[in-house]
Amino acid sequence: MSMIVNSNKHLVFTIPLLLILAVAQPLVSQTSSRPDISLSALVKDLSVQVFWDPLSQIAVLQKNGHLVNFRADDGLVLLDYREAIALDPPVMKNGVLMVTAAFKDRLENFFSAVPPPVSYRVGAILIDPGHGGKDPGAIGTAKINGKNVPIQEKDVVLVVARDLYARLHKAWPDKKILLTRSDDRYISLEDRVDIANSVKLDEHEAILYVSIHANAAFNKKSTGFEVWYLSPDYRRTVIDKSGSESAEILPILNSMMEEEFTTESILIAKSIMDGLDAQIGTQSPNRGLKEESWFVVRNARMPSVLIELGFVSNEKEAALLADTDYLKKCSMGIYNGLFSFISHFEQSRGFTIGQ
Ligand SMILES: [Zn+2]
Numbered sequence: 217m218s219m220i221v222n223s224n225k226h227l228v229f230t231i232p233l234l235l236i237l238a239v240a241q242p243l244v245s246q247t248s249s250r251p252d253i254s255l256s257a258l259v260k261d262l263s264v265q266v267f268w269d270p271l272s273q274i275a276v277l278q279k280n281g282h283l284v285n286f287r288a289d290d291g292l293v294l295l296d297y298r299e300a301i302a303l304d305p306p307v308m309k310n311g312v313l314m315v316t317a318a319f320k321d322r323l324e325n326f327f328s329a330v331p332p333p334v335s336y337r338v339g340a341i342l343i344d345p346g347h348g349g350k351d352p353g354a355i356g357t358a359k360i361n362g363k364n365v366p367i368q369e370k371d372v373v374l375v376v377a378r379d380l381y382a383r384l385h386k387a388w389p390d391k392k393i394l395l396t397r398s399d400d401r402y403i404s405l406e407d408r409v410d411i412a413n414s415v416k417l418d419e420h421e422a423i424l425y426v427s428i429h430a431n432a433a434f435n436k437k438s439t440g441f442e443v444w445y446l447s448p449d450y451r452r453t454v455i456d457k458s459g460s461e462s463a464e465i466l467p468i469l470n471s472m473m474e475e476e477f478t479t480e481s482i483l484i485a486k487s488i489m490d491g492l493d494a495q496i497g498t499q500s501p502n503r504g505l506k507e508e509s510w511f512v513v514r515n516a517r518m519p520s521v522l523i524e525l526g527f528v529s530n531e532k533e534a535a536l537l538a539d540t541d542y543l544k545k546c547s548m549g550i551y552n553g554l555f556s557f558i559s560h561f562e563q564s565r566g567f568t569i570g571q
Pocket residue numbers: 217218219346347353354369429430
């Protein structure tokens with residue numbers, strides 16, 4: 217289990233991912249009309265790839281090396297994470313996201329323009345096995361061959377983290393693959409955040425933060441794995457407080473960077489969830505994507521996710537989590553998810569565009 221700490225710290229994000237801030241030019245559309253174009257019609261008409269997250273109601277469209285992000289009931293649309301424009305807010309109607317013709321026209325224009333020659337890559341992945349040392353995390357008992365065997369979260373997550381480390385290191389010798397701990401030692405949440413934020417990156421490099429935990433519940437029947445990502449609602453407050461969206465640069469800058477982390481976090485979380493599902497989905501229920509403002513995740517200035525591998529409080533699942541082969545499947549699932557996200561990320565924003 218992870219600790220939830222209510223922290224109202226106001227964060228200023230200063231990472232190199234977002235380099236250019238084109239201050240929002242509120243773009244009042246000339247052909248404003250009713251939102252009568254569905255997201256699926258938009259996707260079809262513009263021939264774009266789409267990612268839609270019904271939980272956060274965020275859509276990401278991709279074409280030609282361009283990325284566009286927007287959200288239901290929010291007129292702020294992000295173009296390539298470099299520019300924010302104001303359009304008619306998309307609205308939900310009967311569970312379907314609808315946009316106006318003006319919205320569609322503006323996006324069509326944008327997708328047909330020459331993409332930016334800037335490239336991004338994932339420079340580092342920080343794997344964070346939860347707890348350690350004096351902090352065992354969740355504890356449970358596994359019944360193995362009729363014997364009761366104690367099981368501790370800190371041990372389970374370390375096995376998975378180290379195996380994941382080895383896989384990632386092998387796949388990408390040119391990326392920094394890092395562990396917050398590689399043995400049984402205590403690290404405070406603050407120290408984990410400091411480690412995360414002190415990783416040196418080159419310009420145009422991003423870092424991914426992957427926190428690994430195991431769950432426990434009073435209800436001994438609870439089972440399954442979960443993947444958590446940063447809460448968009450928390451981030452939302454930053455820009456709402458500023459009053460006018462274009463009046464102050466800093467809140468917009470903050471918001472845009474946060475949007476990027478949020479969206480990327482959702483995409484990574486989804487990818488990891490799919491990876492885990494393929495590996496362990498027949499043995500442990502998929503509890504789906506979750507959003508929360510976990511302390512560790514929230515204060516790391518990077519796209520970040522938290523994985524709960526399963527419940528040590530459930531006898532059957534505890535036995536799985538005590539099994540090295542099962543833990544290998546877990547790390548394989550996380551690895552596959554990261555691999556597919558990173559390949560996609562680097563392809564869509566890589567060197568091939570705009571030349
Ligand atoms: Zn935990």
